[in-house]
Amino acid sequence: MKFIQPLTLIITALFLLITPYPVSAGSYGLSLNPPLLKVNIRPGKSITQVFTITNLSSDDKFLVARVIPFSETDSRGNPEIDLKKTAPWLSYFSLANSNINLGSPFSIKANASEQLVMSINIPPTAILRDIYATLLVSTYSNLTGLNYQGSLVSATIGSNILITIHPELNPPTLLKINELTPVSGTFFKFGNYYFADSITPISFISSVENSGNFISETKGLFKITGKNDTPVYLEGILPVYVVSNTQRILMNTDGKNFSFNPNLAKLGFHKATIQIKTDNANAESSIDIFFFPFKMSLGLFLALGLLGLIIRLPKPKP
């Protein structure tokens, strides 16, 4: 009998430990694919594109899908999102799902996927232009049910939609390379010429402006040419989109600045050129660079000067 009380306590403690009340902070995990939709479409035509959204969290979520227009981007291709912004052409977008509508919450089970079947219908009378939008899928949150002092975090994931409405496949636009400038390395500018050390790597920045009405791509080359325009170095440009009336920084295929490693054999006048050739626009810009072993020459002259100084010094008399 004397063991009953401790035994009861132990069993109670064990049950409390074995079956604890699960307390876990809610988390969020969502993926959306594809991250980009680029469409060239004629007025009066329709297309359908499936966006797959996956709930990566371990609990069911209520989500809301909506389409937000944008017209501006930064120089890296990030749209300037204004959640209040609207446009008359948003009516071109709709979801073909039977149970999901734009702007209305829908549920998605834990670790499950849902397909958003987006239908884009361009009326025959649509203005020939580009329209840019972002499909946003947000967690549906409501402070009403919040029973603690704090912040309720909601999350939104997006996918960009770039549409060109035109009867031609590649309506012409106007691309202009705004700058092509060395940024790192050993160089100086004199007049219209750059003078660079021929044994120091040199990197360049460049940007392109689309002042036309239609989107364009940045397909092309960065090249260094020697005498007779003979290329001594070629590098591809990362093909990205430049929406109308925006600028973009041009990058190499690694997403970095263009770079060139000269050597002692690459001396004299060279030309650095950015060349864009796309289906609807071409652009080119170049700068003249004179490569010379300035550092090495300076070192030699300094060494010779020092040597001269040493020799000129009077010898100590014995």
Add this chain to the structure above:
Amino acid sequence: MFGYSRSHQAQSLTVSLFERPSIQSISNHLSSNLNITNKLTQKTPYLYFFKHFRLILVILLFCLFTLSFHQPAYADTLVSPSFEIDMSTINITGGNKSSASYKLSDTVGQTIQGRFDSAGYIVKAGFQYIHSITPFTFTISNLDLNYGNLVPGTPSLLTNILTITTGSAFGYTVRAIEDHPLRLSNALTTIPDTSCDLASACTQTDATVWADNGRYGFGYNIQGSDVDVSDFVDNTYFRPFPIQDTDSPAVVMSKAGIATASAATVTYKVNVSGSQAAGVYQNNIQYIAIPSF
């Protein structure tokens, strides 16, 4: 194939640059000069150096300028079966190509004119230059930030982690915005958004130090991958959240390139004064993750 090996002796004889008579004559010439120089050296030692210094200088300059204006050696062949340089003519090929002098990446074109004419549309989904099937993914470790009972002058701190994988996108931004400052349900009393320490006020896009517990408000710090470390220098730097319908969302994470599980920790800080009205203060914070294009 184009030659044959010779004995070492034969090779030496063949490639030797030495020509005895020339050397002899030069040596004689130098010898005669040497005698003069020796005489000069004995009288004025620095004149000897300057005479040779000029000679060395002339030789160096001659060598450098010869190198500068040399004829280019066309060692790098531009045209080869594995390179396609004129991008405008690439239609049914793609991928990365490289050599010591070349690094090109082209994309498979979808420019079939007939298809556009007949169907009336061309669709390109995803990024042609990234061959990845990983989707654009955004996770947040904790959606419920419970600050508990707030003690005046004692900041309450909470954290959560934002994680991004760009997948087939090349770059992204994560922006943040709040619906309103922390406020009571009557919508009248708020805990104002922080302006950080008095010495240097912070703004929605400019973080500064908030270490003074006598400064009250609500703000955030972020540390980790793809965070602007020139703004959020360390974990004492805070910003207030932009307010929905008034401000634009502020960028908290961004990258121009592929990100694989880039994670950053957001620290939320609330500090109230003794005169802050009692009650339950709440708000909603929204993070927006959008891929670049």
